[in-house]
Amino acid sequence: xxxxxxxxxxxxxxxxxxxxxxxxxxxxxxxxxxxxxxxxxxxxxxxxxxxxxxxxxxxxxxxxxxxxxxxxxxxxxxxxxxxxxxxxxxxxxxxxxxxxxxxxxxxxxxxxxxxxxxxxxxxxxxxxxxxxxxxxxxxxxxxxxxxxxxxxxxxxxxxxxxxxxxxxxxxxxxxxxxxxxxxxxxxxxxxxxxxxxxxxxxxxxxxxxxxxxxxxxxxxxxxxxxxxxxxxxxxxxxxxxxxxxxxxxxxxxxxxxxxxxxxxxxxxxxxxxxxxxxxxxxxxxxxxxxxxxxxxxxxxxxxxxxxxxxxxxxxxxxxxxxxxxxxxxxxxxxxxxxxxxxxxxxxxxxx
Amino acid sequence: xxxxxxxxxxxxxxxxxxxxxxxxxxxxxxxxxxxxxxxxxxxxxxxxxxxxxxxxxxxxxxxxxxxxxxxxxxxxxxxxxxxxxxxxxxxxxxxxxxxxxxxxxxxxx
Numbered sequence: 190x191x192x193x194x195x196x197x198x199x200x201x202x203x204x205x206x207x208x209x210x211x212x213x214x215x216x217x218x219x220x221x222x223x224x225x226x227x228x229x230x231x232x233x234x235x236x237x238x239x240x241x242x243x244x245x246x247x248x249x250x251x252x253x254x255x256x257x258x259x260x261x262x263x264x265x266x267x268x269x270x271x272x273x274x275x276x277x278x279x280x281x282x283x284x285x286x287x288x289x290x291x292x293x294x295x296x297x298x299x300x301x302x303x304x305x306x307x308x309x310x311x312x313x314x315x316x317x318x319x320x321x322x323x324x325x326x327x328x329x330x331x332x333x334x335x336x337x338x339x340x341x342x343x344x345x346x347x348x349x350x351x352x353x354x355x356x357x358x359x360x361x362x363x364x365x366x367x368x369x370x371x372x373x374x375x376x377x378x379x380x381x382x383x384x385x386x387x388x389x390x391x392x393x394x395x396x397x398x399x400x401x402x403x404x405x406x407x408x409x410x411x412x413x414x415x416x417x418x419x420x421x422x423x424x425x426x427x428x429x430x431x432x433x434x435x436x437x438x439x440x441x442x443x444x445x446x447x448x449x450x451x452x453x454x455x456x457x458x459x460x461x462x463x464x465x466x467x468x469x470x471x472x473x474x475x476x477x478x479x480x481x482x483x484x485x486x487x488x489x490x491x492x493x494x495x496x497x498x499x500x501x502x503x504x505x506x507x508x509x510x511x512x513x514x515x516x517x518x519x520x521x522x523x524x525x526x527x528x529x530x531x532x533x534x535x536x537x538x539x540x
Numbered sequence: 541x542x543x544x545x546x547x548x549x550x551x552x553x554x555x556x557x558x559x560x561x562x563x564x565x566x567x568x569x570x571x572x573x574x575x576x577x578x579x580x581x582x583x584x585x586x587x588x589x590x591x592x593x594x595x596x597x598x599x600x601x602x603x604x605x606x607x608x609x610x611x612x613x614x615x616x617x618x619x620x621x622x623x624x625x626x627x628x629x630x631x632x633x634x635x636x637x638x639x640x641x642x643x644x645x646x647x648x649x
Contacts, residue, residue, distance in 0.1 A: 417545040425549040462542050 198379040202336045203326040207238040208278035210269060212285030213246050215447040215479075221496030222481040223284055226330050229484060233344050234337050238282070241272050249287035253411040260312065263305070266295045267313040271321035281324035282333065286446035289329045290367030293375050296323055327375075329368060331445040331480050335377055335385045338392045346489035349395030351440070352512040357396040358440040361475075362386035363430075363453065365446020366406060386443055386480060393487055402433035408456065409448030427456040431468040431475075438469070441476040441507050443483050453477045458501045461537040472539045474502035486513055493519050503540050559607035563645050567604070570641045576631040577601055583625035583635060593618045597625055597635065604642060613646050 207230070211223055230236045248265050251257035273281055283289050299306035313319055334341065349358045364383040369376025378384035387397045408426030413419055430453070434442075444450040454477040461467050467474050477500065478486075485495045492513065497504045498520045508515055521529045534540055568574050581598045589595040595618035603612055616639060625635045 419546070420544070421546040421549040424546075425551060428548060429551065459544065460548065463544070463548060 193382075198374065198377070198382070200328070200332065200375060200377055201326060202328050202332050203280040205236050206278060207236065207280045207282045207333070208273040208276060208324075209238050209240050209330075210244050210247070210281065210283040210288060211240070212283070212288060212447055213250070214451065215284055218447065218451045218499065219479050219482065219496055220499060221485070221494055222479045225481045225485040225490060225495055226284070226334075228490070229334070229341065229481070229488065233341055233488065239276055239278060241276065243272055244269060247283065247285070247288040247291045249285065249291050250411060252291060253287070254415055260308075262291065263295055263298075263309045264312045264316060266292060267309050267321050268317060268319060270323065271313065271317070271319040273324065274320065274322045279322070279325040281327050282330055283327075284330055286329060286365035286367045287448070289327075289375075290371050292324075292327055293372050296327065297372065299323065329385075329445065331368075331385050331389075332377060334480060334484060335388050338389050341484060341488065342392055345393065345487040347487045347511050347513055349390060349393050349483075349487070349511070351510050353510065357394055358510065359398050359437060360390045360395045361398045361400070361403075361434050361437075361439040361442040362390060363403075363407060363442060363444040363446075363449050365444065365449050368445060386445055389480060389483070390443065393483075398434060398437045398439050400434045400437050402430045405430050405433070407444075407446075407449040407452050409446070409452050414452075423452065424456050424459055427452055428460055431457070431460070434475075435468045439475055440510060441478055441483075441504075443478050443480055445480050447479075450477050450479050454501045458535055458538050461535060465537050467538060471506075472537070473506055474538050476500065476502045476504040476507045478504070486511070489513075491515070491519075493522070501535075502538065554606045554608060556606065561607050563609060564605060564607060566645055567638070567641055571634060571637050573631075573633045574601075574638055577633055578631055580630060582628045582630060583633075586624050586628045588622055588624060589618050589620055595619060597639075600642070601638075609646060612642065616643050616646070 209227065215222060227238060227240055230238045246265070247269065248257045248262045252262045270281070281292065283292055299309070313321065349360065350356065351358055364386055368385070369380040369383050373380040376383050376385065377388070390397050406426050407430065408423035410423060413423040442453055444453065457467065457474040461474070469475050482495050482497060486492060486508070492504065492508060492515050521531055523529050579598060579602070583597040584590055587595065587597060595615060600612060600615055619639045621636050621639065623636050626633070629635060
C-alpha cells in the first residue's frame with residue numbers, strides 16, 4: 190500500500206463553538222464566500238459560530254510590507270482576541286490565511302517570550318482597557334471544512350464529476366503559503382504534503398492535478414504587488430504555474446488563501462491582455478474558486494449569491510459540466526432586485 | 541494594448557533539458573580538473589582582471605556548466621592568463637588551460 194505521509198501530521202480542530210474573524214480582502218473579491226461558510230456551519234453542520242461585528246484588520250498586509258511595526262500588530266491581534274474572550278469563546282477561526290499566519294506567529298512569539306505577552310497585555314490595557322486570553326484552538330476555516338467534509342458530502346446535490354463524460358473533474362489545488370509554510374505543524378499534512386484542499390476534492394468526487402509547479406508561490410507576496418512597477422514579477426509567478434498546469438487541462442483551480450485565488454484569477458485576464466494567451470482550450474480561462482465557493486456550489490447554493498459573477502474568469506462552463514442549474518438573467522441582479530450595470534468585457538478573455 | 545504600468549518579468553530559469561552540453565563534455569575531456577570545482581570563488585577574489593573589469597571566473601564557470609555559451613566569448617577575452625587563480629584554488633584546478641580551451645571551443649582568440 191502507498192504510504193501517505195500527510196497522515197502522520199494531523200492537527201487538532203475543535204468540534205464546536207467557534208469565533209469567526211472576517212478578512213479585509215476576501216469581502217471585496219469573494220463577497221459570498223464568508224457568508225457561505227457561515228451558512229454551511231449553521232445550516233449544514235449545525236455548529237455554533239459567532240460573526241463578531243466589532244472586528245477589524247489583523248494588520249497582515251501592512252505587517253508583511255513593513256509598514257506596521259511588530260508591537261502594533263501584537264496589540265491589534267490582542268484586541269481581536271479580547272473580542273473573542275468577551276464573547277465567551279475559545280476557538281478562533283480567522284477567514285484569511287494571512288491572518289491565520291499572523292495569529293499563529295504572534296501566539297508562538299508569546300509562548301517563547303512571556304515578557305512580550307505581558308507587554309502586549311499592558312499595551313492593550315492602556316489603549317483600550319481590555320483583557321484577552323490566547324485561543325485554545327486556532328484553526329483556519331478550510332481546516333473545519335476538511336474535518337467535516339464527509340458530513341457536508343451527505344447534504345451535497347452535486348459531485349465534482351463531469352456529467353458529459355462521467356469522469357472526475359481535474360482540479361488544481363493551491364494552498365496559501367501562510368497556511369503551513371510558516372509553521373508546518375499548523376497545517377493538515379504539514380507544508381510538504383498539505384492535504385487540506387486535496388482531501389475535499391477527493392472526498393467530493395474530483396481528481397487532484399499533481400503538476401510540476403504545484404507548490405510554487407502564486408505571486409501574491411505582498412511587496413511584489415504593492416508597487417505597480419513590481420507587478421511584472423508577481424504575474425511571472427502565476428504565469429509559471431499556469432504554464433505548468435496547462436498540459437493537464439484542469440477544469441478549475443481552488444485555493445484557500447485570498448491572495449492566491451485573487452491573483453490566479455485576475456492575472457489570467459492580465460496575461461490575456463498582454464500576450465493574448467489563455468491556459469484552457471477554448472479561451473475562457475481556468476475558473477478559480479475559493480473552497481467555500483466549491484463547497485457551496487456542490488451544496489446547491491445560488492452561484493450568484495456565492496459571488497461567482499465577481500470573478501474575472503467566469504464559471505458558467507464549469508457549472509454546465511457539473512450540471513448546476515443557474516439563472517443567467519439573475520447574474521447581475523442586486524440584493525434589492527435591481528439589475529446592476531454589466532462589467533466591460535475583456536478583449537481576449539472570452540466570457 | 542492596455543498600459544498596465546508593468547510588463548511580465550522574463551524568467552531566468554535555465555531549463556537544462558533544452559541545453560546542448562557537447563561543449564561542456566569537450567572541455568571536461570581536455571581538462572578533467574574542471575569537474576572538481578566547488579564554486580568557492582577564490583579564483584574570482586584574487587583575479588587581477590576582475591579589479592578593473594566585470595570579469596568573473598566563477599560566473600563563467602557556472603554559465604559554461606549550464607551551457608549558457610552566448611555571452612561567454614566576450615567575457616573570456618578579458619582574462620590575462622596571469623595564473624593567480626590557479627595558485628589560490630583549494631581544489632587544484634588548472635585554470636589557465638580551462639580558459640584557453642574554453643576560448644578554443646567557443647572559437648574566440
